[in-house]
Amino acid sequence: MEVTRRNFKDSLNAVYSAIEEADFLAIDGEFSGISDGPNVSALTNGLDTPEERYTKLKKHSMDFLLFQFGICTFTYDQTKSKYIIKPFNFYIFPKPFNRTSPDIKFICQSSSIDFLASQGFDFNKVFCNGIPYLNQEEEAQLREQTEERRNQHANGVGTPSYISPSSSKGPAHVPEEHKDFINRVIEKVEALFTNSEKTLDLEPCTGFPKGLHVETIETEKKERFIQVSKVDDEERKRREQQKLEKEQEELNDAVGFSRVVHAISKSGKLVVGHNMLLDVMHTIHQFYCPLPEDLQDFKEVTMCVFPRLLDTKLMASTQPFKEMITNTSLAELEKQLKEGPFKSPQVETAEGFPSYDTAQEQLHEAGYDAYITGLCFVSMANYLGSFLTPPKAYISARSKLIEPFFNKLFLMRIIDIPYLNITGPDLQPKRDHVLYVTFPKEWKTSDLYQLFSAFGNIQVSWIDDTSAFVSLSQTDQVQIAMNTSRYAESYRIQTYAEYIQAKQEKEKSGQTPKTWGEDGWVKSHYSSTTSAGFGYPRKRSISPAQGEQAAGDAPITDGWSHYSYPDSAGGKKMKTDGVCPGCCDLSILMVAVPCRDSSESAGLSPIPDDDEEEEEEEEEGGSPEGIDLANNSEGTVTWQQATTRKGQKNKKKKTDGES
Amino acid sequence: MEVTRRNFKDSLNAVYSAIEEADFLAIDGEFSGISDGPNVSALTNGLDTPEERYTKLKKHSMDFLLFQFGICTFTYDQTKSKYIIKPFNFYIFPKPFNRTSPDIKFICQSSSIDFLASQGFDFNKVFCNGIPYLNQEEEAQLREQTEERRNQHANGVGTPSYISPSSSKGPAHVPEEHKDFINRVIEKVEALFTNSEKTLDLEPCTGFPKGLHVETIETEKKERFIQVSKVDDEERKRREQQKLEKEQEELNDAVGFSRVVHAISKSGKLVVGHNMLLDVMHTIHQFYCPLPEDLQDFKEVTMCVFPRLLDTKLMASTQPFKEMITNTSLAELEKQLKEGPFKSPQVETAEGFPSYDTAQEQLHEAGYDAYITGLCFVSMANYLGSFLTPPKAYISARSKLIEPFFNKLFLMRIIDIPYLNITGPDLQPKRDHVLYVTFPKEWKTSDLYQLFSAFGNIQVSWIDDTSAFVSLSQTDQVQIAMNTSRYAESYRIQTYAEYIQAKQEKEKSGQTPKTWGEDGWVKSHYSSTTSAGFGYPRKRSISPAQGEQAAGDAPITDGWSHYSYPDSAGGKKMKTDGVCPGCCDLSILMVAVPCRDSSESAGLSPIPDDDEEEEEEEEEGGSPEGIDLANNSEGTVTWQQATTRKGQKNKKKKTDGES
Secondary structure: OEEOOOOHHHHHHHHHHHHHHOOEEEEEEEEOOOOOOOOHHHHOOOOOOHHHHHHHHHHHHOOEOEEEEEEEEEEEEOOOOEEEEEEEEEEEOOOOOOOOOOOOEEEEEHHHHHHHHHOOOOHHHHHHHOEOEOOHHHHHHHHHHHHHHHHHHHOOOOOOOOOOOOOOOOOOOOOHHHHHHHHHHHHHHHHHHHOOOOEEEEOOOOOOOOOEEEEEEEOOOOOEEEEEEEOOHHHHHHHHHHHHHHHHHHHHHHHEOHHHHHHHHHHOOEEEEOOOHHHHHHHHHHHOOOOOOOHHHHHHHHHHHOOOEEEHHHHHOOOOOOOOOOOOOHHHHHHHOOOOOOOOOOEEEOOOOOOOOOOOOOOOOHHHHHHHHHHHHHHHHHHHHOOOOOOOOOOOOOOHHHHHHEOEEEOOOOOOOOEEEOOOOOOOEOOOOEEEEEOOOOOOHHHHHHHOHHHOOEEEEEEEOOEEEEEEOOOOHHHHHHHHHOOOOOOEEEEHHHHHHHHHHHHHOOOOOOOHHHHOOOOOOHHHHHOOOOOEOOOOOOOHHHHHHHHOOOOOOOOOOOOOOOOOOOOOOOOOOOOOHHHHHHHHHHHHOOOOOOOOOOOOOOOOOOOHHHHHHHHHOOOOOOOOHHHOOOOOOOHHHHHHHHHOOOOOOOOHHHO | OEEOOOOHHHHHHHHHHHHHHOOEEEEEEEEOOOOOOOOHHHHOOOOOOHHHHHHHHHHHHOOEOEEEEEEEEEEEEOOOOEEEEEEEEEEEOOOOOOOOOOOOEEEEEHHHHHHHHHOOOOHHHHHHHOEOEOOHHHHHHHHHHHHHHHHHHHOOOOOOOOOOOOOOOOOOOOOHHHHHHHHHHHHHHHHHHHOOOOEEEEOOOOOOOOOEEEEEEEOOOOOEEEEEEEOOHHHHHHHHHHHHHHHHHHHHHHHEOHHHHHHHHHHOOEEEEOOOHHHHHHHHHHHOOOOOOOHHHHHHHHHHHOOOEEEHHHHHOOOOOOOOOOOOOHHHHHHHOOOOOOOOOOEEEOOOOOOOOOOOOOOOOHHHHHHHHHHHHHHHHHHHHOOOOOOOOOOOOOOHHHHHHEOEEEOOOOOOOOEEEOOOOOOOEOOOOEEEEEOOOOOOHHHHHHHOHHHOOEEEEEEEOOEEEEEEOOOOHHHHHHHHHOOOOOOEEEEHHHHHHHHHHHHHOOOOOOOHHHHOOOOOOHHHHHOOOOOEOOOOOOOHHHHHHHHOOOOOOOOOOOOOOOOOOOOOOOOOOOOOHHHHHHHHHHHHOOOOOOOOOOOOOOOOOOOHHHHHHHHHOOOOOOOOHHHOOOOOOOHHHHHHHHHOOOOOOOOHHHO
């Protein structure tokens, strides 16, 4: 159902009851852009810490507008053995409520706008009929203002509330040339008592005796004037009551779409999204409050707004799905989940809702994307049921089977941290195989490959024009690289630990770097997190005990009672002492579900796919990107580094063209 | 004629010839917003210097997008005694040309977008079919890149142009696991020579022997692959020629709308606009070059791009029109110029162009606004002809009668500097009746009125939350105000001269203020301008000699030979020693044309009208604003300060809601 400003009020009850009756709901947002930084690789460095990534997204993505919000509610019908769905597609726009309300400015990114335009996005619906919204502070402010005005009115007008510069609160100074006019107005008003007219329209001015009802009237042309009417007490009360109700309604209108988000929060229902970190950040930022500085505070706010989240991209990138799903982009995932061993879920669109057809792709309409996301979740959840004895074809959104995926949001393009853990500490991978390299502006990825050619396969993560992280495949190569670089003049190598230390010292001494390249790395509480130690092993090989379990082929037979889920539902403010408890629940699941393809023993953890690039384009509104060989004809063979090509610089200049 | 990306190339010749044959052309732009500063009063302080105003507009208005550009050409047909007009309405959007081209980010201001939406603006046409553009540097860069690639191709591929970190330029490192794949590719390519196929589609890689034509093909789904073809020399040349032509065409497509602006520049035709400073700034910024820091440099660039400009708002605010025209907003001006003593110009829309109907207002479509602007210019120019002996009904765009209005752009809401003089130094009004007052945040305009109530009428120009300029009506009151304020604790008063001096000292010591309120005042060369002295009398009373001429009622009879126009056409870099030669030409005209209403002796200069507020709203895309009495019910009588009410703060907080 398409919802704009025009039918929002009429649709609200339908939205509320859809949320109320749902087993879970899927959401998706479309934005006016992704990054206002100089380029995407700076926004998504492969070795960002979660704190760094959050800080970057907050700084470089939040000034865009979330202007389409999709919700698809899924309610399981036992008798029909299928889900009844209700898709909603909301158009959002911060139309100023009145002249004192904030005049929001938002950024548009040409590539994103162009991409959405190519997908048939209707910008007129957004800008002409978008539903307004207020965050909580703005709402409170507006309510307070209204209340104040009401009280002022009740106590009678004419009490100046400003701090006067002089102590005397005498009558206002009236210039000689205006006295005539004022006297005429006073005469007219006084005459109204005695003459036969009921109302008197005046030019702007104020302050009248009792027994008169004074109202500001606005014409269709938005011209305002004062109308003075003679009214008895009853009529006056009636009018005031009327006015009060109208004010209340206008206020609710101004809160607009935020009411829908509040309803989702209040419901406590499972909210499913695909690669949903930005959706969550934008939703909070736009409809709740400005994002907090600190990642931990963000996690806490998130849990208030969305008590239960599930990211289908993270789910698809995790065992047992990881081995079967080659491309986790939403469109591809949806296709793959239609084929065996998965089953397309049985769904039926509720009466009165237009039904989507997955054969006729309507990708990048938020309502459709939310719908597809929900389908993917159902397919994957039901697939988990096939491991039960007896197998279950339907797994509910309340099943313990899916709990390990709760509140873990996919982190795009971070090599060794697959997700942001909303309800606990984040994974802290050891990065002792990582070098921090600085070099001349002219260098490209190929230069780095050449420099490290002796070390076999490496991974390059660009930081800015003149620096990058280089991950070696063997930790013991680090010392060799450091030794050989000692006398180099054109480049400089530091270990990751040295780099972090230098950075911390810089931060302590208050020399906060100012440029983008460095700036993405500034964050207030970095030191406290990193000082907790890098306890997480780089290749998340499972522990011997777990390994044995995994080796056993017998599917789990009982109700999962012997698994613990340390941080899924309970501890909202769980603090730990550093060593990755956050990863346990997922690795437990990885073990619990037999690995179909045992050839990749080190690959039990969810790791971003090689085709991440394509996926991000699709999901974030950039234009699709392939490998541009026309611009890459230096004769260097680079395809073996497919996963790191993203960071490869264009010859001419760094631009956002990549996205 | 509506021009989008779809019909741009086909329309270009029509545009060129319309410009070429025109006597003059009118332009108008629509933007995605006006100010990204905290509020409009900070953007347009009534006592800004031209340098300050330029700096503010550059900083706070240029990140918006000029997304609709209207051009209406006017060609006088002697036989028909009427103008033949050709209106064009261009939709503009910076669609990225390719993945290495800049990904423009622009700001949207909700109030402006909402206003345009309410006027029926078609955002889909902008975002889906807007014509792209490049500024001169981007164009040069793109041409260079294309050239480089062509040369590279001519010299054979495989010469790496990057600076290699190691001195050895040996073959690239090929990891063991990829060697098989490469060998297979080589085999396939070699087999192509001998087998019967004509082409071979390869996965990404490069570097092939002669006799083969290698091309990157893009599928409809934007997937790219390499196609290898066997071709003879002739076929190869033909293909290369084809490719070259295609490249050239794509390049011209990318330059897009900038070609139209170049054509206007090259034509040297008179370009008419209404309140056109922002239009000119945006046009230069978007289609030529980033705006220079310095106002003088901006003036020089402007003269290169638009050698002859005329602002109808400035014209309408100047004698002899000032006395007759009560509201200089475009819509109102157009209406007033239809009535006596003015005459509606006779115009005819050229064949093949849709004709506009002024009765059916289509305001805020740039093409229509340009058309109306042209009409206003013709009406006013022809009116000047009525003072000639014998009177002339038609005054051409080349007439000396209108030269005094050339290259002077209306300055909105500056009390004592009516225009920016593009071809000479700006007016430098004496401001010795102005006080700089600082006070607590809580103060409002009424507090200032109360503070200065002893001095009669004052004008308040807000700078920020805690400071404002207060203009007294008598210069000799300044000392009294200074004396009485000596022991005040809550506020502080400085003379304008003291304020300027303090500011200069602050600038010299390098303590550039950082916040918005102060920031608008930072400019590099302020001191050099102000040190030239305040030679311009505050009330621009005419000199005795001129006064005599003005007193005579006899209309000018000859060809204006006894008037000099020191800076209209010639001296592009004219420097003067401070005392307002820039104002001479206008005052000459003021004298030359008899003043119909002699009651206002001090009013010979163009001064912004009292209804400036409404006007700005209309022209800049804000929502119309009246005086909100509902929010102004403190019992203070304030209407006598109508011209300064704009600066009045809202009770709660400063927002952009005012615009």
